[in-house]
Amino acid sequence: MAEFLCKVADSTGKVYLQVEPAESVAEARQKLSDRGLFVYNVRPRGGMLGQTFGQRRQKSVQGGDFLVFNQQFNTLIKAGIPILKALDLLSERAAAERLRPVLIEVRRLVREGTTLSEALEQQGVFPKVYTVSVLAGEKSGNLPGVLDYYIAYQKVTTGFRKKLISTLIYPIILVCAATFIVTYLVSTVIPKFAGLYSDLNITLPEATRILIAITVTYRPYLLAAIVTLMLLAVAVFAWSRSEQGGLVLERVRMRLPLIGETITKFQFAQFCRTLSTLLAGGTPLVNAMETAGAAIHSRLISGAIMEGAHHVREGQSLHSSLTSTGLVPDLALEMIEVGEASGSLSAMLASVAEFYEDDVNTQLANLVALIEPAILVFMAILIAFILVALYLPMFSLSVGQS
Numbered sequence: 001m002a003e004f005l006c007k008v009a010d011s012t013g014k015v016y017l018q019v020e021p022a023e024s025v026a027e028a029r030q031k032l033s034d035r036g037l038f039v040y041n042v043r044p045r046g047g048m049l050g051q052t053f054g055q056r057r058q059k060s061v062q063g064g065d066f067l068v069f070n071q072q073f074n075t076l077i078k079a080g081i082p083i084l085k086a087l088d089l090l091s092e093r094a095a096a097e098r099l100r101p102v103l104i105e106v107r108r109l110v111r112e113g114t115t116l117s118e119a120l121e122q123q124g125v126f127p128k129v130y131t132v133s134v135l136a137g138e139k140s141g142n143l144p145g146v147l148d149y150y151i152a153y154q155k156v157t158t159g160f161r162k163k164l165i166s167t168l169i170y171p172i173i174l175v176c177a178a179t180f181i182v183t184y185l186v187s188t189v190i191p192k193f194a195g196l197y198s199d200l201n202i203t204l205p206e207a208t209r210i211l212i213a214i215t216v217t218y219r220p221y222l223l224a225a226i227v228t229l230m231l232l233a234v235a236v237f238a239w240s241r242s243e244q245g246g247l248v249l250e251r252v253r254m255r256l257p258l259i260g261e262t263i264t265k266f267q268f269a270q271f272c273r274t275l276s277t278l279l280a281g282g283t284p285l286v287n288a289m290e291t292a293g294a295a296i297h298s299r300l301i302s303g304a305i306m307e308g309a310h311h312v313r314e315g316q317s318l319h320s321s322l323t324s325t326g327l328v329p330d331l332a333l334e335m336i337e338v339g340e341a342s343g344s345l346s347a348m349l350a351s352v353a354e355f356y357e358d359d360v361n362t363q364l365a366n367l368v369a370l371i372e373p374a375i376l377v378f379m380a381i382l383i384a385f386i387l388v389a390l391y392l393p394m395f396s397l398s399v400g401q402s
Contacts, residue, residue: 004028007040009290015299015306016243026122040128040294067154069099074147081387084110116143127276129153132291136283146281157270160357164266167364171371178379185386190215193390200393209387243299250300262363267298268328269356271305272363276349286313301327318345332356 004022006029008077009015022028025042032039069090076086087110091103102123109119117135120126130150137146194212197204204212214222239245256262278288286309293305308321319337320330333351339348 001402002287004042006032006042007294008032008037009040009294009306010037012307012310015294015303024370025124029122038290041124043124064158065099067151067158070147070151070154074144074151077147078144083116098155108200127295128291129278132278132283132287133281135179136278136281140282142282149277149280153273156357157273160269160361163361164364167361167368171368171375174375174379175373178375178383181383182379182386186382190386190390197393202393203372205389205392206391207385211386246299247303250298254300258363258367262360262367263298264301265326265329265363266360267296267301268332269353269360269385271296272332272349272356273353276346276353279349285318289318329356 001020001250002024004020004025006018007015008018018032020028020032020042022031028042029039032042039258072090073086076089077083081089083109087103091107092102102125104121105123106116109122110116114122117131117136117138117140120134121128121131133146134143137143140146190211194216197208197212213228236245236249237368240249254264271292274292275288278291279285283291289305289309289312293302293309296305298301304325304327305322308318308325309323311321312318317337317340319333323333327361335348335352335355336345339345342348
């Protein structure tokens with residue numbers, strides 16, 4: 001019997017991982033559901049690396065290929081083609097070859113009587129937001145309309161991620177290039193100069209002695225320190241995969257100046273965008289909150305939203321339940337309260353998401369504008385110190401000979 005790693009939530013809204021023995025993913029889901037647990041995803045258990053690559057696999061159908069598939073699928077349905085026939089066409093002619101075997105399995109399950117949403121969910125590779133949206137479309141009889149909302153959601157979120165990535169590309173290139181230059185100088189150039197000066201038996205300036213001592217004499221200790229830091233980083237990463245470690249590191253990260261606030265706003269914008277899409281598609285508020293909360297990578301914010309969903313289930317308003325978490329910005333709470341009072345919660349959530357996405361883009365651009373010159377100045381000073389320290393003995397030697 002195989003073991004599956006399952007992300008579930010109990011009746012109090014607490015989200016946690018649980019190992020469940022079962023013969024298949026469907027059986028594991030059924031066993032957890034029978035115990036009254038809300039199941040977010042189920043994947044084969046494979047240790048720490050398996051969990052990491054499992055999460056990557058779970059995201060493998062997102063991106064441009066997934067957007068094209070949804071556009072094609074929605075167009076076929078709007079044209080009056082039955083779902084089974086549409087799956088037949090797409091499983092044979094899908095633009096992304098990696099989608100074809102998944103769609104073949106979905107088509108088989110639908111042909112056997114499984115609903116489309118259940119067939120998609122059983123694959124374990126589609127986002128929970130997508131499967132819940134499809135379920136809402138099936139129940140409301142408006143699947144094309146729900147897919148329109150989801151496609152719009154995909155375009156906005158994909159565009160937002162692309163902006164973030166493009167903003168960070170240049171600083172990353174700077175750091176990589178500077179690291180390569182310094183590594184080459186330290187590993188190749190400085191030892192040659194150190195050997196030359198040792199053969200010449202000349203008195204070295206203080207700056208040159210310090211540079212050679214750090215990079216040549218104490219090189220084993222320097223390498224040991226670098227290896228120690230790398231091992232420490234790996235250990236911290238492994239600890240962050242645990243429930244307790246992830247929460248501790250997220251609390252620390254959220255308290256960092258500038259960075260913490262930006263990350264929090266980004267996560268909350270993602271939550272509002274997802275919740276708005278689900279509500280517009282007809283998903284009930286509690287289910288929409290649980291799904292949108294599970295779509296957030298932050299354990300701390302996700303847990304707070306699950307707790308808020310529990311309060312909503314008990315009769316509280318969305319505004320009150322989010323206020324109790326203490327993590328939601330005041331401006332967002334005010335806008336959500338207005339949306340609830342006016343009956344336009346979905347549209348107001350979309351406005352909140354757009355506002356914080358723009359705010360995150362602005363803050364990130366400002367942060368990068370500070371980081372780029374800081375990196376350039378730091379690396380210029382470091383490389384200049386290395387070069388000056390290396391060539392100072394040459395100048396002293398020339399002066400002495402003249």
